[in-house]
Amino acid sequence: MGVELKNVTKIFDSKIRINSLSFTFPDKGVVCLIGDSGVGKTTLARMIAGLDNDYLGEIYGGGIENVSVAFQEHRLFPTLSAIDNVVLANYSRKNTEAVRDAQGLLFRLGFKEFELKLLPSQLSGGMRQRVSLARAFLRKAPVLILDEATKELDYKLRSNVLEIIKEQSKERLVILITHDANDIIELSAKVLLLTEPKRRADDNCSEQKFINIKPIK
Amino acid sequence: MKNSTISPKIKWSLEIAVGIGIWLAIWQIFAVRENNSFLFPDIPSTLSALGEIIRTGEFVKTVSSTLIRVLIGLGSGIAAGGVLAVLSHHLSFVKAFLAPILSVIKATPVASFIIILWIKMDGGELAIFIAFMMVMPIIWQNLIDGYNSIDRSLSEVCICYEFSFIKRLRVLVIPNLIRYLIPGIVTATGLAWKSEIAAEIIAYTRDSIGQNINDAKFNMDSPTVFAWTLIVIALSIALELIAKLILWRCKKWASN
Numbered sequence: 468m469g470v471e472l473k474n475v476t477k478i479f480d481s482k483i484r485i486n487s488l489s490f491t492f493p494d495k496g497v498v499c500l501i502g503d504s505g506v507g508k509t510t511l512a513r514m515i516a517g518l519d520n521d522y523l524g525e526i527y528g529g530g531i532e533n534v535s536v537a538f539q540e541h542r543l544f545p546t547l548s549a550i551d552n553v554v555l556a557n558y559s560r561k562n563t564e565a566v567r568d569a570q571g572l573l574f575r576l577g578f579k580e581f582e583l584k585l586l587p588s589q590l591s592g593g594m595r596q597r598v599s600l601a602r603a604f605l606r607k608a609p610v611l612i613l614d615e616a617t618k619e620l621d622y623k624l625r626s627n628v629l630e631i632i633k634e635q636s637k638e639r640l641v642i643l644i645t646h647d648a649n650d651i652i653e654l655s656a657k658v659l660l661l662t663e664p665k666r667r668a669d670d671n672c673s674e675q676k677f678i679n680i681k682p683i684k
Numbered sequence: 685m686k687n688s689t690i691s692p693k694i695k696w697s698l699e700i701a702v703g704i705g706i707w708l709a710i711w712q713i714f715a716v717r718e719n720n721s722f723l724f725p726d727i728p729s730t731l732s733a734l735g736e737i738i739r740t741g742e743f744v745k746t747v748s749s750t751l752i753r754v755l756i757g758l759g760s761g762i763a764a765g766g767v768l769a770v771l772s773h774h775l776s777f778v779k780a781f782l783a784p785i786l787s788v789i790k791a792t793p794v795a796s797f798i799i800i801l802w803i804k805m806d807g808g809e810l811a812i813f814i815a816f817m818m819v820m821p822i823i824w825q826n827l828i829d830g831y832n833s834i835d836r837s838l839s840e841v842c843i844c845y846e847f848s849f850i851k852r853l854r855v856l857v858i859p860n861l862i863r864y865l866i867p868g869i870v871t872a873t874g875l876a877w878k879s880e881i882a883a884e885i886i887a888y889t890r891d892s893i894g895q896n897i898n899d900a901k902f903n904m905d906s907p908t909v910f911a912w913t914l915i916v917i918a919l920s921i922a923l924e925l926i927a928k929l930i931l932w933r934c935k936k937w938a939s940n
Contacts, residue, residue, distance in 0.1 A: 518840060518843065531843060531844060531846060532846065536844050538837070540837060542837050542838055544838060544841075544856065544859075545859070546855070546935070555851070555855060556841070556845040556847075557845065602845075
């Protein structure tokens with residue numbers, strides 16, 4: 468089951484941010500959500516995730532129970548270690564399989580054994596971002612939303628993250644909000660371009676496009 | 685240049701010890717200059733009075749009766765402040781109902797309460813109630829501040845990841861509230877002792893530290909007044925440390 472948007476309109480600060488958007492996401496694969504800053508990408512992601520229900524229209528296949536989110540601002544629990552932030556968000560600490568999976572994910576994301584026990588305040592911005600990503604990767608939900616997942620990562624870690632995204636996209640829909648064209652190319656992703664709704668009086672549709680980008684060899 | 689190998693903890697302890705030493709020296713210098721143990725007793729005479737107090741058979745009885753009253757006042761104040769803060773957080777009318785009266789309680793001088801309530805209560809009850817009245821509004825306010833400071837973005841993570849009520853409590857609410865509860869309890873412990881002793885002195889509560897301070901004052905025995913004050917300070921610090929230890933354990937439990 469993919470996510471379907473039907474005539475979704477979002478008004479924010481008395482201004483139409485998203486105007487009558489209809490779109491069907493596939494049930495697997497990667498769709499990159501792109502567009503200028505402030506155009507409503509994160510807002511749309513929050514609406515799909517069920518965190519913002521103040522909109523017009525219909526969203527099917529989304530909601531809290533169906534979506535795992537990695538937020539742009541990391542949002543880690545300050546009293547929990549890196550590994551606990553990943554495991555406890557999803558399972559109990561007694562779940563050895565979840566602990567093993569979380570460790571595996573964090574190792575792939577460049578963590579060393581001793582760094583798993585560090586608190587968020589002891590981690591760098593990039594490490595906090597990777598913990599936040601691992602937390603979202605671990606949650607079993609049909610839809611995974613990643614808000615600027617590769618923003619603060621170096622080349623190697625970025626490759627690892629994209630690799631995990633590719634793997635995860637075989638099982639579920641990954642919606643990646645990004646400003647980086649390389650992400651789209653490397654993931655061979657479909658793209659949903661959000662733009663400012665047009666100002667013409669007769670226009671009741673925002674200029675949202677759905678395009679395929681082929682990988683460049 | 686060789687780096688210092690003293691750990692920060694030892695350095696801090698040494699600095700505290702030096703600080704205490706300087707204050708004791710200042711005390712002694714003033715006492716010697718005053719040369720009047722009635723107006724300002726020196727350290728040896730205070731220590732000698734302290735020794736005498738401890739040697740008497742009544743010491744344990746006196747201290748324990750005051751300590752029990754402080755513990756009852758402090759404990760009931762913390763419990764009531766906690767329960768009312770939780771209710772106020774979830775029910776806005778409870779907060780609106782309590783906020784004005786708790787502000788009045790915080791602003792009213794302790795002595796006024798003691799004198800007003802003295803007519804209705806006996807010395808022991810009065811001392812407990814006064815400690816309770818001083819503690820409860822502080823705990824309530826600190827917990828309300830703690831609730832208000834809970835990071836909304838983390839609350840959203842709890843929703844997003846479908847945390848159970850208990851899990852949300854353990855990873856978000858309790859650590860946040862404890863952060864505000866620790867300074868609240870430190871302040872409340874000091875206030876509980878001060879108000880308790882004030883109530884005991886004014887109401888002349890039987891078998892209490894306040895009664896002993898009162899007697900010493902009537903006998904113009906300032907070293908004894910100073911010695912009892914030192915005992916109160918030591919007990920207050922000890923109680924504060926125990927409270928901090930309990931809260932630290934709660935915090936550790938919450939993050940485990």
